Amino acid sequence: MSAAFEFDGREVAFTDGQTVGAALVAAGVRSWRTTRREGRPRGIFCGIGVCFDCLVTVDDVPNQRACLVPAAAGAIVRSQEGDGRGHLAV
Amino acid sequence: MATSPYDVAVVGAGPAGLAAAAAALAGGARVALIDAGRQPGGQYWRHRPGDLGAVADLHHDLGAFRRLVAGAAGAVRHFGQHVWTVSGSAADGFTVHAVAGDAETEVPARRLVLAPGAYDRQVPFRGWDLPGVHTAGGAQALLKGHEVLVGRRVVVGGTGPFLLPVAAGLAARGARVAGVYEANRPAGWIRHAGAVLPVAAKLTEGAGYAAALARHRVPFHTRQAIVAAHGGDAVEAVTVARLDHDWRIVAGSERVVECDAVAVGWGFTPQLELPLALGCATRVDADGSLVVEVDERQTTSVPGVHVAGEACGVGGAALAVAEGSIAGVAAAGVTSAPASLRRRRRALRRFAAAMHAVHPVRAGWQSWLADDTLVCRCEEVSAGEVRTALDELGATDVRTAKLLSRAGMGWCQGRVCGYATACLTASCTGTAPDLRGVSERPIAAPISLGTLAGDPGHIGQQ
Numbered sequence: 001m002s003a004a005f006e007f008d009g010r011e012v013a014f015t016d017g018q019t020v021g022a023a024l025v026a027a028g029v030r031s032w033r034t035t036r037r038e039g040r041p042r043g044i045f046c047g048i049g050v051c052f053d054c055l056v057t058v059d060d061v062p063n064q065r066a067c068l069v070p071a072a073a074g075a076i077v078r079s080q081e082g083d084g085r086g087h088l089a090v
Numbered sequence: 091m092a093t094s095p096y097d098v099a100v101v102g103a104g105p106a107g108l109a110a111a112a113a114a115l116a117g118g119a120r121v122a123l124i125d126a127g128r129q130p131g132g133q134y135w136r137h138r139p140g141d142l143g144a145v146a147d148l149h150h151d152l153g154a155f156r157r158l159v160a161g162a163a164g165a166v167r168h169f170g171q172h173v174w175t176v177s178g179s180a181a182d183g184f185t186v187h188a189v190a191g192d193a194e195t196e197v198p199a200r201r202l203v204l205a206p207g208a209y210d211r212q213v214p215f216r217g218w219d220l221p222g223v224h225t226a227g228g229a230q231a232l233l234k235g236h237e238v239l240v241g242r243r244v245v246v247g248g249t250g251p252f253l254l255p256v257a258a259g260l261a262a263r264g265a266r267v268a269g270v271y272e273a274n275r276p277a278g279w280i281r282h283a284g285a286v287l288p289v290a291a292k293l294t295e296g297a298g299y300a301a302a303l304a305r306h307r308v309p310f311h312t313r314q315a316i317v318a319a320h321g322g323d324a325v326e327a328v329t330v331a332r333l334d335h336d337w338r339i340v341a342g343s344e345r346v347v348e349c350d351a352v353a354v355g356w357g358f359t360p361q362l363e364l365p366l367a368l369g370c371a372t373r374v375d376a377d378g379s380l381v382v383e384v385d386e387r388q389t390t391s392v393p394g395v396h397v398a399g400e401a402c403g404v405g406g407a408a409l410a411v412a413e414g415s416i417a418g419v420a421a422a423g424v425t426s427a428p429a430s431l432r433r434r435r436r437a438l439r440r441f442a443a444a445m446h447a448v449h450p451v452r453a454g455w456q457s458w459l460a461d462d463t464l465v466c467r468c469e470e471v472s473a474g475e476v477r478t479a480l481d482e483l484g485a486t487d488v489r490t491a492k493l494l495s496r497a498g499m500g501w502c503q504g505r506v507c508g509y510a511t512a513c514l515t516a517s518c519t520g521t522a523p524d525l526r527g528v529s530e531r532p533i534a535a536p537i538s539l540g541t542l543a544g545d546p547g548h549i550g551q552q
Contacts, residue, residue: 015237017138022236030324031221037470041323043221044240045467045506047228048133049126050209052501053219053467063501067231070128 003073007032014071021047021054021066024077032056032066032079039081056080096122098421099186099199100165101173101364104132105158105407106399106414107205112161113418113427114203122197123165124186126172126535130159132207133227134407136235148234148259150295154411171195172535176202176364180394189537194544201394201421204365204382205414208358208400210248211379213455214473214510216463217319217328218354226256226355239265241351245328247271247316248355249449254299256353261306268349270308271330273315273337273356274449282444288437291408316354317344317458325352337454356451359509360401363534368392372526375403376446380525387426388417396421405442412438456517465514466507468500476511480518488515488527504528 004011007024014023021044024032031041033055045053047067054066058077062084098114100107103125111123125132129139135155137145146152171188178184186197210225217223224232224240226248232238243266246257257270279286286293303310311330317339318329332343357377365382366372371391375381381404382390382397390397396417399410412435416427459465461474479485479494488511491497497511498504504511508528516523533542 026238046225047231
């Protein structure tokens, strides 16, 4: 079974039981967040929910661990800058 | 919640937790089994929902897994639940507090078996924050849990027998493993034959991985390490180097190896948030990890609380199963565990001690760090900033070093950098690393302020 979610405007396919992070790595995406201080790129490091490096915005909720969030068909996944709350600024 | 308490709540459905649940059920107890994953197995037997068939070749001893799952079938499962704390006492009963999204679950129980497991221990090196650098366990999790390769050309490094199945798995699924860099000399095993021979299955397992690496022509280097990673937006190469006995780089031995992914691990760090929240006594194990102190029945210093598996000493899945079985029997309150089980635990612990003796982490890794090498990935605190906190700002313990540098104060709360920060502090102050000072985290999983506010009783305790 294959389905897809949207990541920054492109389609990313996933198979049953994969997380958002696993599907992104499978699609060749290495990073989807920049750090707060230096703006450095980050993706999956620990892969098991320990390190919080792989934070991503899923369906408008920022700071989700991509390595834990199950991929869902039609989800809108967005890469994240800094603390992921830039949209709150006026 | 008015649910009547379970006899036993088991936290963690990996090898230790499954064995504990199965043993407690066999002892006639009503058992709840709680895990963050959506299916049993923990990190060791990690797999996607449904059949294990597609990844069977990546797993070891699936027969044991299936037996344990069948044995634990009578437990009430609370899966997909992230336990953020445990509270209570043997006299008043315990409560396991878990969240799934914003929904909170409270599981009451008379006794607890905590089997939280462990994650890869890390030491920092230049460029280790580049995308494409993964923990060895992370690379393994993507493979076992998702059938996803971290890269096409992978370098594996660190220390410990776990590097072998990681490299073998990557190679089996088509990655080119450019090399395995083991910082110790596994030939040291020969001095520990007495500990290895009684658990011959371990030898067979190790020989199997060695054969797989040979078959895939994976070079295995000893007394060498990945000391830096290079790249722009992702890793493109690593520097590997020979190490002396104390793990200082042998001058002129550095060379660059091209790769698109890295998998590193330096043993394991037990997850102690929950036992520490209950006040369980700890000790430092032979591998330098902080672990929970347990007695013959896997009971901690807190009555009614048992701990099994890596949290009371890193030793692998077979030991975790033995400890879990003993803890489950004890928590069910029946007769003591069979002598054969206690003998097996003893033999496997001797094996673990030999493993730790052969695969220590030596302090020389600290000499690999440049001033601008990140130690804390979350708060982006460099080795130079940690050293400034110690040398110039006057920190004399790891908690002060953390407060002054912010190392360990970010999202992961020091889970990743705690070991390194404690070691850097210890080197500066001439003391033993204070791991307890970097291990206490009153909230073990992210929860909303609303969830926290909805539980005033717990806040009062904290």
